[in-house]
Amino acid sequence: xxxxxxxxxxxxxxxxxxxxxxxxxxxxxxxxxxxxxxxxxxxxxxxxxxxxxxxxxxxxxxxxxxxxxxxxxxxxxxxxxxxxxxxxxxxxxxxxxxxxxxxxxxxxxxxxxxxxxxxxxxxxxxxxxxxxxxxxxxxxxxxxxxxxxxxxxxxxxxxxxxxxxxxxxxxxxxxxxxxxxxxxxxxxxxxxxxxxxxxxxxxxxxxxxxxxxxxxxxxxxxxxxxxxxxxxxxxxxxxxxxxxxxxxxxxxxxxxxxxxxxxxxxxxxxxxxxxxxxxxxxxxxxxxxxxxxxxxxxxxxxxxxxxxxxxxxx
Numbered sequence: 001x002x003x004x005x006x007x008x009x010x011x012x013x014x015x016x017x018x019x020x021x022x023x024x025x026x027x028x029x030x031x032x033x034x035x036x037x038x039x040x041x042x043x044x045x046x047x048x049x050x051x052x053x054x055x056x057x058x059x060x061x062x063x064x065x066x067x068x069x070x071x072x073x074x075x076x077x078x079x080x081x082x083x084x085x086x087x088x089x090x091x092x093x094x095x096x097x098x099x100x101x102x103x104x105x106x107x108x109x110x111x112x113x114x115x116x117x118x119x120x121x122x123x124x125x126x127x128x129x130x131x132x133x134x135x136x137x138x139x140x141x142x143x144x145x146x147x148x149x150x151x152x153x154x155x156x157x158x159x160x161x162x163x164x165x166x167x168x169x170x171x172x173x174x175x176x177x178x179x180x181x182x183x184x185x186x187x188x189x190x191x192x193x194x195x196x197x198x199x200x201x202x203x204x205x206x207x208x209x210x211x212x213x214x215x216x217x218x219x220x221x222x223x224x225x226x227x228x229x230x231x232x233x234x235x236x237x238x239x240x241x242x243x244x245x246x247x248x249x250x251x252x253x254x255x256x257x258x259x260x261x262x263x264x265x266x267x268x269x270x271x272x273x274x275x276x277x278x279x280x281x282x283x284x285x286x287x288x289x290x291x292x293x294x295x296x297x298x299x300x301x302x303x304x305x306x307x308x309x310x311x312x313x314x
Contacts, residue, residue, distance in 0.1 A: 012092045013185070017085055018178040018273055029086050032277075035285045036079040042288030043068040046298075053301035059137040060126070063119050064291060066146050070115065071284035074108040077101060078280045082178045095165070098180040103161040105179065109256070109279070110153030110207050116249055117211040118145045123245065124218035127238055128225045156203055163196055176269035179280070183260070184272065197264060204260040212253050219246060244290055252283045 019025035046068040170190030177184040255275040
């Protein structure tokens with residue numbers, strides 16, 4: 001549909017999408033669908049594996065199961081609508097639908113940043129204060145961490161979504177993105193949004209910059225403690241855990257922070273969409289792969305569960 005078709009006479013928005021209607025676009029679309037399927041299968045497998053295997057009933061894997069749950073919902077908030085738009089050509093999304101998608105995206109994104117920070121804290125306590133670990137990371141503390149992450153993420157999301165739904169839109173309703181990203185929506189507003197852009201900067205600092213600093217500090221302390229370990233196996237395991245977590249964190253935080261910390265004058269829709277692919281699509285797919293392939297406990301649990309399934313079938 002031509003962009004001029006979508007004007008201020010309609011309350012619906014139009015998502016211009018990620019791919020051009022060409023063979024290249026079809027190839028990229030197919031690739032994204034495959035990544036989506038890998039993310040869904042991988043995260044569902046991690047959740048079931050941690051639930052079924054008693055060896056993984058520890059604080060670290062409880063937090064990891066919550067990360068998989070968030071990622072599963074996270075990518076499902078974005079990709080199905082994008083795929084439907086590409087396949088059927090109806091790129092419209094209702095005003096309320098856009099708000100709902102934005103709310104869930106921001107809630108899950110905020111919860112994930114806080115949960116990744118909590119996972120870093122878990123490893124910090126386990127390695128630097130092993131005797132205090134049962135108290136500092138008790139079942140009650142883990143539940144509070146997860147609940148707090150969801151609540152804080154939803155409060156932050158409510159504020160941003162409410163603002164986006166209450167400002168007047170008097171230009172074209174075409175959002176140059178593949179989902180209802182609030183900063184992309186604000187380019188269509190007919191009021192000055194500089195005050196809100198300042199709140200985006202503050203929110204990004206609180207949910208991305210400070211947690212990243214906390215993660216870097218935690219793993220800096222962990223690596224210092226690991227350096228003085230006498231056990232070679234302990235050092236190897238700790239280094240593997242740190243490198244794995246930092247890979248996920250960097251892949252998620254860096255493009256997210258780069259996108260939202262820049263002023264509008266320095267942002268471009270094409271660059272924003274390309275960066276959004278990293279933290280909305282690729283990271284949910286990579287998390288279960290990274291945490292499973294580089295983790296002997298997870299691969300061992302997978303073997304045990306498969307053996308149990310095979311023995312039951314026989």
